[in-house]
Amino acid sequence: MMTAASQPSPRAAAEAIPAASPCRPVAPRAPLDLPVVDILSAEKIFPDGTRGLAPIDLSIRRGEFVSLIGPSGCGKSTLLKLVANLFEPSDGRIVWWQGNFSRVGEAGRRLAFVFQDPTLMPWARVRTNVRLPLDLAGTDRAEADRRVDAALVQVGLDRKGRHFPGQLSGGMRMRVSIARAMVTEPDLLLMDEPFGALDEFTRNKLDDDLIRLSWEKKLTTVFVTHSLYEAVFLSTRIVVMAANPGRIFGQLELDEPLPRGDDFRNSDRFAALCRELSAMLHAASLESRGDR
Amino acid sequence: MRPLATHPLFSRIAAPVGLGLFVLLAWQLFCKQRGIPVYLFPAPSDIALKLAGSWPELFGALLSTLAVTCEAFVLAIVLGTMTAFLFVQSRLIAISLYPFAVLLQVTPIVAIAPLIIILVKNTQVALTICATVIAIFPIISNTTIGLSTVDPGLLAYFRMNKASRLQTLIRLRIPCALPYFLAGLRISSGLALIGAVVAEFVAGTGGPGAGLAYDILQSGMQLDIPRMFAALVLIALTGILLFVSMAGLSQLLLGHWHESSMGHEK
Numbered sequence: 001m002m003t004a005a006s007q008p009s010p011r012a013a014a015e016a017i018p019a020a021s022p023c024r025p026v027a028p029r030a031p032l033d034l035p036v037v038d039i040l041s042a043e044k045i046f047p048d049g050t051r052g053l054a055p056i057d058l059s060i061r062r063g064e065f066v067s068l069i070g071p072s073g074c075g076k077s078t079l080l081k082l083v084a085n086l087f088e089p090s091d092g093r094i095v096w097w098q099g100n101f102s103r104v105g106e107a108g109r110r111l112a113f114v115f116q117d118p119t120l121m122p123w124a125r126v127r128t129n130v131r132l133p134l135d136l137a138g139t140d141r142a143e144a145d146r147r148v149d150a151a152l153v154q155v156g157l158d159r160k161g162r163h164f165p166g167q168l169s170g171g172m173r174m175r176v177s178i179a180r181a182m183v184t185e186p187d188l189l190l191m192d193e194p195f196g197a198l199d200e201f202t203r204n205k206l207d208d209d210l211i212r213l214s215w216e217k218k219l220t221t222v223f224v225t226h227s228l229y230e231a232v233f234l235s236t237r238i239v240v241m242a243a244n245p246g247r248i249f250g251q252l253e254l255d256e257p258l259p260r261g262d263d264f265r266n267s268d269r270f271a272a273l274c275r276e277l278s279a280m281l282h283a284a285s286l287e288s289r290g291d292r
Numbered sequence: 293m294r295p296l297a298t299h300p301l302f303s304r305i306a307a308p309v310g311l312g313l314f315v316l317l318a319w320q321l322f323c324k325q326r327g328i329p330v331y332l333f334p335a336p337s338d339i340a341l342k343l344a345g346s347w348p349e350l351f352g353a354l355l356s357t358l359a360v361t362c363e364a365f366v367l368a369i370v371l372g373t374m375t376a377f378l379f380v381q382s383r384l385i386a387i388s389l390y391p392f393a394v395l396l397q398v399t400p401i402v403a404i405a406p407l408i409i410i411l412v413k414n415t416q417v418a419l420t421i422c423a424t425v426i427a428i429f430p431i432i433s434n435t436t437i438g439l440s441t442v443d444p445g446l447l448a449y450f451r452m453n454k455a456s457r458l459q460t461l462i463r464l465r466i467p468c469a470l471p472y473f474l475a476g477l478r479i480s481s482g483l484a485l486i487g488a489v490v491a492e493f494v495a496g497t498g499g500p501g502a503g504l505a506y507d508i509l510q511s512g513m514q515l516d517i518p519r520m521f522a523a524l525v526l527i528a529l530t531g532i533l534l535f536v537s538m539a540g541l542s543q544l545l546l547g548h549w550h551e552s553s554m555g556h557e558k
Contacts, residue, residue, distance in 0.1 A: 119445035
């Protein structure tokens with residue numbers, strides 16, 4: 001199901017989902033409805049004049065798992081970096097927690113970012129790597145240790161704390177990177193193709209763990225991916241983007257209850273959703289080419 | 293348990309030791325069979341006898357050379373690291389200082405040594421300065437490269453977490469620079485010894501504090517060739533000792549994480 005084509009208002013998109021679709025609009029999640037990020041006509045024009053993002057409107061509510069997907073050059077990473085406050089929009093505004101925002105490490109709302117590369121310190125043990133954001137923020141040592149232990153248990157690496165990153169597999173290194181994000185108890189988790197470099201089996205395993213974590217911890221997540229299966233499996237909402245210039249092409253809401261597992265992955269519903277998303281992506285890439 | 297002869301460690305040690313013994317034996321037989329006079333080319337046994345016979349003098353000279361080498365090495369580490377830190381702190385400092393560091397490096401130490409020895413009254417200090425000048429460059433250049441070669445992903449992560457300059461330096465730049473710094477140490481330790489020996493040659497001063505180079509000069513003039521060889525053996529052993537200790541230090545500090553020291557899995 002596609003909502004208003006090239007530049008839908010996110011709220012309108014959420015409300016105007018056709019009823020005949022296999023993925024019905026989610027029943028309003030009353031306690032979770034607080035907006036975490038409001039992107040208000042944010043636009044990004046790079047110094048060389050290329051238009052990375054056409055003005056975009058998107059609102060991300062508490063407890064949502066939003067995936068950004070689209071052909072390359074559609075600005076999904078750019079959008080994620082805007083949300084991460086890694087750079088400013090050229091025009092428009094981004095409002096975090098309705099204006100109540102402070103950055104990573106400060107008291108209050110916290111953002112955590114997981115990159116495609118685990119970006120671990122090879123000279124430091126897993127524990128030290130996971131504790132890094134707390135050390136940088138000057139967190140009390142006992143409290144930091146307690147949180148590191150908890151984060152390592154959450155990602156299933158509680159017995160690998162004394163290892164060095166070089167002794168771990170690619171999937172485990174990614175888990176360390178996720179633990180390092182979890183240790184800050186983030187209010188908003190941003191992930192830029194975190195499992196893109198992993199093989200499918202490991203990726204599925206990590207997807208399983210991520211969805212369990214985000215359900216247990218009531219995380220709000222924005223997730224950039226290239227894999228439509230991954231997007232369908234993880235998301236409560238998928239934002240399909242088109243390129244030239246980067247913009248929102250359409251959105252897909254998924255009301256499959258959390259937590260999800262292999263039952264969902266092997267279901268006809270899953271296949272139908274993947275087909276639907278695939279069709280949207282196809283249309284988005286046609287549109288991206290047409291603008292060139 | 294593998295048979296001893298095919299054990300990798302055994303072959304790693306046995307092969308070079310075996311070769312060394314073979315060469316020594318051939319040398320010994322060659323000299324003795326041909327009856328080559330000791331003052332032309334001594335056999336290993338002559339050298340060993342001389343080494344044992346003149347041990348007190350030679351050992352004193354060795355200590356003196358070793359002292360100059362170590363002082364110069366430590367001085368090069370301290371000054372070189374400080375310079376490297378200065379280089380990465382400010383681009384202006386780096387641009388203005390770097391050409392002079394290169395100048396220091398490219399001018400042959402043999403050419404500067406007489407000047408330093410004339411200018412500095414205390415010979416011991418002059419020798420140390422000469423050796424430092426030659427040993428400092430690898431430390432400056434390697435440490436500078438190391439401090440500025442930081443994983444961009446980690447640097448972005450530190451920035452995102454609002455890490456201070458000091459935190460980034462201690463937690464990121466210094467560990468990143470460590471492998472480069474240690475590679476610099478390995479080169480520099482050898483250069484400190486070379487510098488010390490060259491400076492002693494140029495200074496040519498004898499007396500109680502004379503080093504191995506002076507011993508070589510003196511023995512050459514007296515045609516005491518076995519003693520020249522004996523002094524050479526001691527210099528070579530000192531070089532090996534320095535190299536091995538630096539390699540050991542690298543292994544100790546990097547062994548568990550850096551590719552250069554992790555060893556190859558089969």
